Amino acid sequence: MKAPLFAAALAVLAIPASAHEFGFAGVLSNSNKGEMPGITLSVGKPLTDGPIALKSGMLYELEIEADGTGELALEGSGFFRAIWVNEVVVNGLEIRPFGLESVEFDEEGTMEIEFLAIKPGQYFLKIPGSKGESQRVDITIQ
Template structure:
């Protein structure tokens, strides 16, 4: 015998209210990491980040535009939930991420939640021996 339609909606409202009161959305407010600057003359502005698994972060990457930079962090991206990538106020909701590339000056924001502790390297392809390498330490 089918349930009355009103019973379904009342149950849904109670369930929504109960979960909203007890569970906080992890993507509500991202912790902003110190921006990573890519400089042809200096390499990376920062080479080590220490972060926590399960927390929501925004990582801003800024390029001086003097070189073409392909920034890779394959292990970190594979072990993280990538919420979005923002380029010039345009959002991309990726299923996964391997790298971001700069052809000109600009910035890219990556919003993510690392899932597993470990050490994850990030680097610019072909320039890692010239100061373009670093590590994320996820606790």
């Protein structure tokens, strides 16, 4: 019985270094973080400067800032289903949801959504009911 356990222990020690490249925290480690532009919610102003490109398997933090000029929301169920949400931070409170459908700001404030991009494809976030191109941001997960 001791021989199989000893063999299993040796096999674990023989794992190549490339299997450990994400470090202790795995995909949530700092070495796996990507940069992404923030989104600003303001009546009559563009959400962001242009389309956003993300890489599948990378961790991102989306900062959404509302200036309080109106009660504004963001919807994009396709995008929210293509990511895994680690946490949502509002006023220093961390929320760990199962998933998101949309977010809404009734007043001025900032929200941070930390997520892992998963499913490659073309997605969007937009202000519900809006028709203007500046009220929508296209997001590609590669």
